[in-house]
Amino acid sequence: MHFTVLGAGAMGLRYGVLLQEAGNQVDFVDTWQTNVDQIHRQGGVYVSRDHQNRHLVPVKVSTPEDYHDDPDVWVVFTKQMQLADFLTRTAHAFNDHQYVLTCMNGMGHVEKLLHYFKPEKLLAGTALVATVLNGPGDVDFIGARGAGTMNLANYTEQPDDMTHRIVTELDKCQFHPNLTTNFRGTLLAKVVFNSVVNTLCTLFEITMGEFAAYPGADELSRQLIDEAYDVCERDGVTMLNTRAEELASVNYVSKVANPLHYPSMYQDMSHNRPTEVDYINGYLVKLGQKYHYQAKTHAFLTHLVHLAETTRQASTATEHDTEQNVQDATEQASQQASA
Template sequence: MKFTVVGAGAMGLRYGVLLQDAGNEVDFVDGWEPNVEKMHEQGGVYVSRDHEDKHLVPVNVYYPEDYKGDPDCYIFFLKQMQLADMLKRCAHFFKPNQYAFTCMNGMGHVEKLLQYFKPEKVIAGTALVATVLNGPADVDFIGKRGAGTMNLANYTEKPDDFTHRLVAELDKAQFHPNLTTNFRGTLLAKVVFNSVVNTLCTMFEMTMGEFADYEGADEMSRQLIDEAYDVCERDGIQMINTRQEELDSVNYVSKVANPLHYPSMYQDMHNYRPTEVDYINGYLVKLGQKHNYNAKTHAFLTHEVHLAERGKQRELQQLQSQAVAAR
């Protein structure tokens, strides 16, 4: 099968490299110039696993404006706030027969993809897979090979032959895909997970394992999960997990699968980038407002993250001023 990964960041590289290792033809399209130029310069991307065995993996990477490939399927891995612009830059090479697959964090991306792809060609999912981008063209896969799980579903909730072929290739690449026929419930399960782990670990600058070891972690998680499920139930969403199963997932991933991992939201905050909190906790708040339900804990956390972002921007400005003064 031929794939084109749009967004050669941490997760895009992990999916693309492992699908390439499994025997598929894979191209990458990316708009971050330092990343693309570094890959061109060194002939690929440096890949490590748990900070060890760093080695160069040859990859084909292009800017959107230069790409002329014709894949069976595009895999989208970008930040929510980056997707609309990247889709515009890529629109010239999209074709009606091609599929779009994504496991992006948060909510809002599916509506954007549907502006370019037919509903029956859109497949979306969630990935409990930990990966870190150390810098341009340098990625670290966290966890042993085969670590992590994922769920996916067709937008139409009607799997076709291509969907089953995609699942087979993802399974060969050891992503352990679970195909469901519950589109919104599948995507919201990860939103709820991230609304707990990503946000709290970011606010308190700790790994997932450090959070899970806190004696009050379950109580904090339950409060956020219950509030999120109250929102989803009011919107008629049938969740794929029970509330207890969602808590069990938070604990398993945090304590067993990836205890040393800092979530992607923390990585964004630490590197002075905007976070996706509006597409995670903020999304749940807005969904609740549609039904006159006040998801007040999620609203409070959303505000907290935005305040922390302001603090990080002030810190960045101070660092930049010090650098200028030192010249």
């Protein structure tokens, strides 16, 4: 099959590289010019697993404007806030016979994708797969091969032959795809998971294992899970897991599958990039308001993440100003000495 991955970041590269290794034709499209240029210069992407066995994997990458091929399936892994622009720039390559698969974090992407793809050709899901982008053209797969899992569903909740073919290819990559017929329940399961682990690990700059080791972790998780489930149930969503099963999932991934992993929201925060908290905890807050339910804990955490973003940006700006002042003073002193 022919796959084209939109977004050559951590998750996009992991899915694309493994699909390529499984014998598929895979292209990458990315809007980060530095990343595209670096991959071109080095002839591919450097891939490690758990910081070891770093090796170059040849891949084909281009910017949206330069891409004109016709894949069977688009695989979309961008940040929520970047998706609309990404799709606009790539729209010339979309057509009615193509399928699209996405396992992005948060909520809001499905509506944007439906502007370009038919409902019966849209598959969306969740991926409990830990990956880190070390820098342009350099990715680290976290966890042993086959350690991750994923759930996916058709938007119409009616799997067709192409859906099963896609699932087969994902299974070859050892993503362990679980095909469901519960579209919203599938997506919201990951939103709830991320609203606990991603947000708390980001705020306290800790790994998932460090969070799980805290004696009060279950109490924190349960409070957020209960509030999220209260929201989802008011919206008529049938969740994939019970509340107890969702807590067990948080604990298993944090303690066993990826205890050394820093979630993607932390990675964004640590690099002073905007986080997706509005599409995760913030989404649950807004959905609750629709039914006059106040998801107060999620609202509080959303504000805390934005506060952390603001203070980090201010600190970075101050450090930059200080460095510039030192540089200016040094240059001035040098000029005076020369005079």
